[in-house]
Amino acid sequence: MSKTSVLDRPKRWDIPFFAERSQRDQTPEVAQKAQEELVQRLLVIEPFAKMENRKKLKDILHNDTRLLQFHDGDVIVRKGDYGNSAFITLVGSVKVLLDDLDPTLLGRKKTKTQSRWRSFTKLFTLPRMPESRDTRLYPQLREGSGTTAKPGTTFAIQDIPNVLKALKEPLDPTDPKSPLKITNTVTMETGVLFGELAALGRIPRAASCVAQGDTQLLEIRWQGLRDLRQLDNALRQYVDQLYRERGLKDALQNAAQIHLHQRSDTQLQPIVQTAEFATYGSYDWYGSYQALREENSNPLTQEPVIAAQGHYPNGLIIIRAGFARISCKQGSGEHTLGYLSKGDVYGLAELAHNAKHPNDPTPLTTTLRAIGYVDIVRVPTATAEQLIIPNIPVDQIPVLQNKVSSPPSPSTPTQNPSAEKDRIAPVILESLVENRFINGSATMLIDLDRCTRCDDCVRACSSGHDNNPRFVRHGTTIDHYLVANACMHCADPVCMIGCPTGAIHRTTQGGEVVINDITCIGCGVCASSCPYENIRMVEIRDQLNSDAIVVNPNNGKPIAKATKCDLCTDHHGGPACERACPHDALKRVDMREMDILSQWFNR
Amino acid sequence: MVQPIRTFRFRRYLSSLLTLALAAGLALLLIASNLSLRDTHYATGWALLGMILFLACYNLRKKLTYPPLLRSATWLQLHLYVAWITLLVFAFHIGFRIPNGIIEVTLATLYITTFTSGVLGIILTRAIPPRLAVRGSEVIYERIPMFRRELRLRAENLMIQSVEKTNATILSDFYTAHLADYFARSRNLRFHLMQSHKPLHNLLSKLTTQDRYLGTEERAIAVELRDLIKTKDALDYHLAMQGILKIWLFIHIPLTYMLIAVAVVHAFLIHVFLG
Ligand code: HEM
Numbered sequence: 054m055s056k057t058s059v060l061d062r063p064k065r066w067d068i069p070f071f072a073e074r075s076q077r078d079q080t081p082e083v084a085q086k087a088q089e090e091l092v093q094r095l096l097v098i099e100p101f102a103k104m105e106n107r108k109k110l111k112d113i114l115h116n117d118t119r120l121l122q123f124h125d126g127d128v129i130v131r132k133g134d135y136g137n138s139a140f141i142t143l144v145g146s147v148k149v150l151l152d153d154l155d156p157t158l159l160g161r162k163k164t165k166t167q168s169r170w171r172s173f174t175k176l177f178t179l180p181r182m183p184e185s186r187d188t189r190l191y192p193q194l195r196e197g198s199g200t201t202a203k204p205g206t207t208f209a210i211q212d213i214p215n216v217l218k219a220l221k222e223p224l225d226p227t228d229p230k231s232p233l234k235i236t237n238t239v240t241m242e243t244g245v246l247f248g249e250l251a252a253l254g255r256i257p258r259a260a261s262c263v264a265q266g267d268t269q270l271l272e273i274r275w276q277g278l279r280d281l282r283q284l285d286n287a288l289r290q291y292v293d294q295l296y297r298e299r300g301l302k303d304a305l306q307n308a309a310q311i312h313l314h315q316r317s318d319t320q321l322q323p324i325v326q327t328a329e330f331a332t333y334g335s336y337d338w339y340g341s342y343q344a345l346r347e348e349n350s351n352p353l354t355q356e357p358v359i360a361a362q363g364h365y366p367n368g369l370i371i372i373r374a375g376f377a378r379i380s381c382k383q384g385s386g387e388h389t390l391g392y393l394s395k396g397d398v399y400g401l402a403e404l405a406h407n408a409k410h411p412n413d414p415t416p417l418t419t420t421l422r423a424i425g426y427v428d429i430v431r432v433p434t435a436t437a438e439q440l441i442i443p444n445i446p447v448d449q450i451p452v453l454q455n456k457v458s459s460p461p462s463p464s465t466p467t468q469n470p471s472a473e474k475d476r477i478a479p480v481i482l483e484s485l486v487e488n489r490f491i492n493g494s495a496t497m498l499i500d501l502d503r504c505t506r507c508d509d510c511v512r513a514c515s516s517g518h519d520n521n522p523r524f525v526r527h528g529t530t531i532d533h534y535l536v537a538n539a540c541m542h543c544a545d546p547v548c549m550i551g552c553p554t555g556a557i558h559r560t561t562q563g564g565e566v567v568i569n570d571i572t573c574i575g576c577g578v579c580a581s582s583c584p585y586e587n588i589r590m591v592e593i594r595d596q597l598n599s600d601a602i603v604v605n606p607n608n609g610k611p612i613a614k615a616t617k618c619d620l621c622t623d624h625h626g627g628p629a630c631e632r633a634c635p636h637d638a639l640k641r642v643d644m645r646e647m648d649i650l651s652q653w654f655n656r
Numbered sequence: 657m658v659q660p661i662r663t664f665r666f667r668r669y670l671s672s673l674l675t676l677a678l679a680a681g682l683a684l685l686l687i688a689s690n691l692s693l694r695d696t697h698y699a700t701g702w703a704l705l706g707m708i709l710f711l712a713c714y715n716l717r718k719k720l721t722y723p724p725l726l727r728s729a730t731w732l733q734l735h736l737y738v739a740w741i742t743l744l745v746f747a748f749h750i751g752f753r754i755p756n757g758i759i760e761v762t763l764a765t766l767y768i769t770t771f772t773s774g775v776l777g778i779i780l781t782r783a784i785p786p787r788l789a790v791r792g793s794e795v796i797y798e799r800i801p802m803f804r805r806e807l808r809l810r811a812e813n814l815m816i817q818s819v820e821k822t823n824a825t826i827l828s829d830f831y832t833a834h835l836a837d838y839f840a841r842s843r844n845l846r847f848h849l850m851q852s853h854k855p856l857h858n859l860l861s862k863l864t865t866q867d868r869y870l871g872t873e874e875r876a877i878a879v880e881l882r883d884l885i886k887t888k889d890a891l892d893y894h895l896a897m898q899g900i901l902k903i904w905l906f907i908h909i910p911l912t913y914m915l916i917a918v919a920v921v922h923a924f925l926i927h928v929f930l931g
Contacts, residue, residue: 109774124832169722172722172723173720173722173723174718174720176722192898323875373667399675499783501786501788501789501794502785502786502789503785504785505784505785505901506785506788506796506797506898507901507902507905509718509728512721513721516722517721517722526796527794527796530793530794533786533789533790535794599737624722625723625724626722626723626724627723629721629722631727632721632724632727632728633718633721633728634727634728634729635718635728635729635731635732636729636732636781637729638785639665649661653661654660655663656661656662656663656664
């Protein structure tokens with residue numbers, strides 16, 4: 054029988070949020086005491102003072118929050134970062150910068166890539182056994198040895214930037230020498246909750262926030278925020294209201310095709326006031342999708358219609374989150390023309406035509422359906438005609454394809470509809486949509502007409518991950534393309550929902566979905582949520598104990614960890630699989646980049 | 657900004673054009689040097705060895721996934737076109753004559769066989785994958801024996817069912833006589849290499865001739881059996897073709913190292929005796 058090594062099964066809250074980033078000079082005991090004092094302080098202030106279920110509240114505050122101190126000019130969050138936490142200002146105020154800033158001013162850190170030398174030397178010291186780990190890194194007590202992980206050393210869950218030198222001076226928008234040209238800001242005073250949209254909506258931060266004066270913030274990780282909402286009705290309504298308001302503006306500004314990103318708040322206000330939010334499908338789309346796959350039923354019947362071909366457009370539709378399918382009638386069936394995702398716009402061609410030819414209005418030439426779940430913003434026709442369409446350069450308004458009879462070009466406006474070679478073959482497009490592969494931002498596609506099945510991709514992946522390949526060269530075949538079982542780094546990463554410790558998260562730099570092996574408790578929630586079966590649970594071995602399987606002393610069961618492709622974020626040079634393919638057969642593709650995708654399909 | 661993806665045809669034209677231009681320049685230079693009675697053997701010899709070492713370095717690059725030294729696909733492109741240039745340099749080096757001397761003949765033979773194996777390889781690597789893509793479902797080479805076992809079990813179970821359900825042994829007798837061995841191991845690889853469907857057609861037509869002796873229930877089972885036969889045929893095809901894709905490299909690589917070893921000996925001897 055093989056040897057075993059013993060390790061307690063990790064649990065949620067094994068590592069409280071504060072312990073992940075406690076001050077360097079603080080001992081764990083001091084940090085613990087400080088957190089207890091913080092909880093006492095929080096319990097008597099709003100919004101916590103009036104919350105019921107004090108025991109649960111105390112647990113959440115203790116384990117899912119931490120106190121952060123900032124000085125004048127420190128960056129708290131940066132626009133575009135993926136964050137899994139929200140903030141409440143306890144002392145001081147926070148300036149929200151609505152304009153884009155120079156990334157260097159924002160102190161964007163490089164992701165923690167291994168040095169080239171380290172990557173190189175590691176090739177010669179690859180462990181013999183699969184999934185072998187240095188168990189000293191785990192916080193749980195190792196039997197006999199008594200070693201614990203040092204708090205704050207190895208965690209990558211939330212990356213709030215360090216003090217930013219370039220912003221040391223007090224922020225003065227009128228000062229011409231100020232490193233920032235800030236013209237568009239909002240100040241948030243004490244007690245305001247912010248960052249919840251990114252934390253709950255799994256979307257990048259909408260704006261950068263900078264501390265004004267000495268500021269104390271309470272950071273709440275999203276699991277905590279989610280639980281707090283359950284505890285308090287008022288907080289739930291408040292968060293949902295904020296979510297609505299900010300989400301609306303964010304959605305309008307994100308829709309590049311309608312050129313609203315440069316408009317100020319006051320200019321946007323009339324549009325925001327008339328626009329409406331709507332959600333189609335189920336938020337838990339992955340559950341229904343898995344069931345659908347098993348049932349093998351017609352997906353179109355499961356996709357709620359957002360706007361129907363032949364109806365008159367009642368507004369301009371902007372996709373705020375999720376995916377939608379564009380199709381048009383063909384014979385007695387429907388033909389998929391493309392898909393829309395966050396920031397895409399539907400109905401523009403028809404509305405522009407109708408605005409120009411009020412006497413010859415056209416109905417919608419296509420049908421829009423929710424794939425899974427979709428959040429949309431609908432700007433009523435009148436508002437769109439008055440405030441949006443006149444500001445779009447004429448050459449950027451999509452041409453209305455001969456009304457209903459001939460299909461318009463697929464989703465991206467950059468595509469030339471006439472160029473047949475630039476089109477994705479309908480059968481491929483249909484399958485990509487049907488199987489929800491369009492969710493991927495780094496989907497692994499393998500051209501089976503070029504792939505010699507040499508497995509250089511698998512070997513390269515394996516050597517970059519301590520001899521453990523993080524994908525299987527196997528998966529769904531569409532035409533002569535293989536969509537391999539490799540994490541697609543989804544736009545809507547449903548695997549992140551329900552992770553009790555936040556071990557699965559987006560990197561702050563590229564937004565890749567990665568798993569923090571240290572805080573993963575092996576519960577398997579992510580693996581079972583992944584609709585594509587791209588997360589594997591593995592049993593780990595103890596490098597320090599002759600590669601014995603690590604087991605939980607309480608029940609003798611092996612300790613598992615979730616593993617998946619991390620897009621080689623630890624290494625220089627991008628995904629090793631793609632670099633290792635001798636025949637240009639393998640590519641990681643962002644499904645939103647339809648023009649690149651169609652070029653790749655038509656090489 | 658993201659680079660637009662070039663078509664393979666465009667890349668092929670561009671690289672061929674560049675290679676041809678380079679080769680033409682090189683040929684002119686060598687002809688001019690030869691005409692001016694300069695000895696180009698040393699220059700072409702070292703250049704050839706250098707280029708061959710470069711070609712061989714591709715093997716090293718594949719092993720060293722880090723540091724990221726160009727994409728493997730870029731290496732292969734360089735490999736292919738540099739290899740064509742070695743042919744020109746080789747021709748000048750041996751003076752367009754069959755060499756004499758045991759080392760020289762061995763070396764030239766090794767070079768030509770390595771080169772030829774490369775050309776054969778590129779043909780195979782371009783010709784086989786599209787064929788694999790349309791035959792059977794995608795299967796990982798190492799898992800083929802497992803799938804074969806699974807198929808055999810399914811076929812055997814089908815036969816047991818057939819006897820149990822129909823009380824007739826026509827199909828099971830047919831299985832014992834013609835299919836037991838077919839499902840037990842990989843078969844007809846030789847035919848698959850030739851892209852021949854003959855053995856499959858033979859088996860299927862033998863099965864079809866049994867049709868007239870079968871009852872309705874047995875016929876339904878025979879249809880399932882046909883599918884299994886076809887699946888096994890595709891599996892064998894994958895084994896043969898994926899095997900070829902692997903084997904050719906096992907010829908190309910050892911030849912490379914033999915070539916380098918003999919080339920080094922050749923260079924050493926030249927330096928000792930002629931240098
Ligand atoms: C005559 C000198 C040549 C030498 C010394 C040489 C050497 C090598 C080496 C060492 C490899 C690496 C194999 C591996 O590690 O997987 C390789 C791969 C290859 N060579 Fe050559 N080669 C030569 C000529 C050619 C020629 C003339 C061609 C074709 C026109 C060619 C085509 C290829 C191909 C297609 C591969 C492998 C691609 C794959 O991995 O699928 N080689 N060669």
